[in-house]
Amino acid sequence: MSTDIKIRNAIQVARKFLEQYNSPVVFKSASLTDDMCKIVMDVGLTHEKIVQVMINTITGTIAEYTQ
Numbered sequence: 001m002s003t004d005i006k007i008r009n010a011i012q013v014a015r016k017f018l019e020q021y022n023s024p025v026v027f028k029s030a031s032l033t034d035d036m037c038k039i040v041m042d043v044g045l046t047h048e049k050i051v052q053v054m055i056n057t058i059t060g061t062i063a064e065y066t067q
Helices: 003-019
Strands: 026-033 036-042 050-056 061-066
Touching: 003 026, 003 036, 003 050, 003 061
Parallel strands: none
Antiparallel strands: 026 036, 036 050, 050 061
């Protein structure tokens, strides 16, 4: 699987997860290291609130979530 597809899939997983609990979810950045993809999103309604979600690109599961 190409790097681009891995990152796109990870962004989708992170977005679906975050949209369960937050109204606006704005993509900020993504980086891929080995089999882990770090997704940074803004979930703040009026003020910026940055969260990071680590996605395992092999399993497609969330490995870590930090606010």
